[in-house]
Amino acid sequence: MDWKYLLTSFDGRINRAKFWAGIGIFIVIAIVAFILDTILGTRFTTDSGDQIGVIGILVMLASIYFAIALYAKRWHDRNKSGWWTLIGLIPIIGGIWMLIELGILEGTNGANQYGPDPLA
Numbered sequence: 001m002d003w004k005y006l007l008t009s010f011d012g013r014i015n016r017a018k019f020w021a022g023i024g025i026f027i028v029i030a031i032v033a034f035i036l037d038t039i040l041g042t043r044f045t046t047d048s049g050d051q052i053g054v055i056g057i058l059v060m061l062a063s064i065y066f067a068i069a070l071y072a073k074r075w076h077d078r079n080k081s082g083w084w085t086l087i088g089l090i091p092i093i094g095g096i097w098m099l100i101e102l103g104i105l106e107g108t109n110g111a112n113q114y115g116p117d118p119l120a
Contacts, residue, residue: 006073007066013077014070015118019102022070026063033059071098076114077107 006014006022014022037043037053045051072082078101088094110117 007069010069010072010082012073012115013107013112013118014073015077015107016074016103018118019070019074022066023103026067029059029063030056071102074102074107076112077118078102078105079108079112079114 005012006018007025033056034053037055040055042054043051044054068082068085071085071088075082075084080101084101085098088098090097107118110120
């Protein structure tokens with residue numbers, strides 16, 4: 001599988017290993033953005049005392065599309081619509097549900113309506 005396809009397309013299915021690899025990519029990019037904000041001095045303090053980095057904000061906004069594409073393909077492997085990503089909007093339970101469904105449970109065996117088995 002092409003890594004560009006992993007983060008840009010909403011079609012097809014991915015297994016758990018590729019899902020966690022995609023999550024790893026997001027973590028590495030966030031760390032790099034944090035380091036760049038620190039080195040370049042583009043961090044500012046909010047009224048509550050938290051520090052926010054300009055590069056970090058831009059990276060987070062750009063990552064939304066890529067994360068939704070990653071989630072949709074993993075939902076497809078579970079034989080569910082990518083719209084199930086919206087369950088993450090439910091406080092606490094939604095995030096736990098997504099972690100279990102996308103990160104822990106196996107995908108459906110064999111081909112389904114979203115494509116061939118990624119492990120076949």
